[in-house]
Amino acid sequence: MTPLVVENVSKSFKQGSRSVQALASVSLRVAEGQFLAIMGASGSGKSTLLHLMAGLAPPDSGRILINDQDISHMSDRQLTLFRRQNIGLVFQAFNLIPTLSAWENVALPLMLDRKAAASLDGKVDQLLQTFNLTDRRDHRPDVMSGGEQQRVAIARALIADPAVVLADEPTGNLDSANSKSICELLRDLCAIHGKTIVMVTHEPSVAAYAQEVAVMKDGHLIDRFPTPQTSTTTDLALRYQESLKTATT
Ligand SMILES: Nc1ncnc2c1ncn2[C@@H]1O[C@H](COP(=O)(O)OP(=O)(O)O)[C@@H](O)[C@H]1O
Numbered sequence: 001m002t003p004l005v006v007e008n009v010s011k012s013f014k015q016g017s018r019s020v021q022a023l024a025s026v027s028l029r030v031a032e033g034q035f036l037a038i039m040g041a042s043g044s045g046k047s048t049l050l051h052l053m054a055g056l057a058p059p060d061s062g063r064i065l066i067n068d069q070d071i072s073h074m075s076d077r078q079l080t081l082f083r084r085q086n087i088g089l090v091f092q093a094f095n096l097i098p099t100l101s102a103w104e105n106v107a108l109p110l111m112l113d114r115k116a117a118a119s120l121d122g123k124v125d126q127l128l129q130t131f132n133l134t135d136r137r138d139h140r141p142d143v144m145s146g147g148e149q150q151r152v153a154i155a156r157a158l159i160a161d162p163a164v165v166l167a168d169e170p171t172g173n174l175d176s177a178n179s180k181s182i183c184e185l186l187r188d189l190c191a192i193h194g195k196t197i198v199m200v201t202h203e204p205s206v207a208a209y210a211q212e213v214a215v216m217k218d219g220h221l222i223d224r225f226p227t228p229q230t231s232t233t234t235d236l237a238l239r240y241q242e243s244l245k246t247a248t249t
């Protein structure tokens with residue numbers, strides 16, 4: 001099974017009287033256990049691509065397969081259920097429920113699923129422990145640091161053991177120390193736990209934690225390359241700039 005396949009996906013948006021092509025025939029495949037960063041300037045289509053991969057919006061044309069299942073033509077109901085079981089989502093703004101504790105936020109996706117709720121015991125506490133959040137178990141998001149909130153959000157994304165974790169600028173609201181710890185956590189999830197991760201970022205220092213980089217420009221996927229072995233941010237930044245410069249779109 002392939003966790004994620006994007007085939008010739010296009011998407012346009014109406015902005016007043018004109019139409020903006022956010023994605024132009026994008027194709028992409030992510031293998032199991034792979035950590036891919038999607039880079040590109042603001043407006044290049046990164047978030048749109050991630051939203052479509054998550055089934056949050058349908059493509060105009062093309063197909064998206066998660067674990068070999070085509071999500072492009074699922075009904076809203078099918079998609080809601082499918083997403084809960086197969087896709088872990090992480091956002092820049094954490095998107096935790098403010099009235100729920102860390103434990104409840106992490107447990108929420110499984111609590112919504114009656115069958116899975118039975119297996120809940122222990123699983124949430126184990127994740128909280130893995131992410132160093134045990135002493136935050138009963139705290140609400142507003143008393144937690146940004147880094148802690150994002151760790152809760154990542155734990156929530158993992159609770160149903162999804163085929164793929166999709167993260168949109170997960171460090172965008174964090175200071176550099178918290179940003180580094182979230183990057184290390186994502187890297188370890190892939191390296192140690194074999195998770196499949198797609199992360200959108202415009203920061204070379206963040207993308208450097210991934211194994212591969214895909215570059216978007218004006219709705220096109222223009223390049224894909226392994227993260228430079230030296231893994232220094234400078235090498236990656238140079239390689240990324242080179243992609244943008246030599247793109248023919
Ligand atoms: N809901 C929407 N309505 C209208 N235009 C949109 C919408 N979402 C995205 N766009 C447009 O699509 C293009 C790509 O946006 P986006 O995917 O958010 O880029 P990025 O995440 O790389 O900054 C931009 O021109 C943006 O203005």
Ligand SMILES: [Mg+2]
Pocket residue numbers: 046047048
């Ligand atoms: Mg974006």
